[in-house]
Amino acid sequence: MAYKFKCVDCGDVSYSAAPLELQKFPRCEKCGGRILRVQPPMKLGEILIALGMMSSKDLKRALEVQSGMTERLVLGKLLVKLNLIGMSEVERALQIQREMMSGSHTQ
Numbered sequence: 001m002a003y004k005f006k007c008v009d010c011g012d013v014s015y016s017a018a019p020l021e022l023q024k025f026p027r028c029e030k031c032g033g034r035i036l037r038v039q040p041p042m043k044l045g046e047i048l049i050a051l052g053m054m055s056s057k058d059l060k061r062a063l064e065v066q067s068g069m070t071e072r073l074v075l076g077k078l079l080v081k082l083n084l085i086g087m088s089e090v091e092r093a094l095q096i097q098r099e100m101m102s103g104s105h106t107q
């Protein structure tokens, strides 16, 4: 199965037989923008890392905290609570996630 990718900035769609490595996202050939995986869909944490908003180390730490909670917070809120990122960054990532999955991003 091919993986599907999309540029955050220009909406250019591309396919690849191999997944992208989280730490080494290539840039869009057309506009130089960030490329995210659309299929299979990325999780919020993956998007935050891909956009350079947080490190994979911070995400791992947050997921550990989350798994130890009796009443689990959604990841976005937990990251803000741990002061790893700001609320505006979470909202931006969630917006990108919605746009990528709905396919309504400007072409």
Ligand SMILES: [Zn+2]
Residues within 6 Å of the ligand: 007, 008, 009, 010, 011, 012, 028, 029, 030, 031, 032, 033
């Ligand atoms: Zn682009």
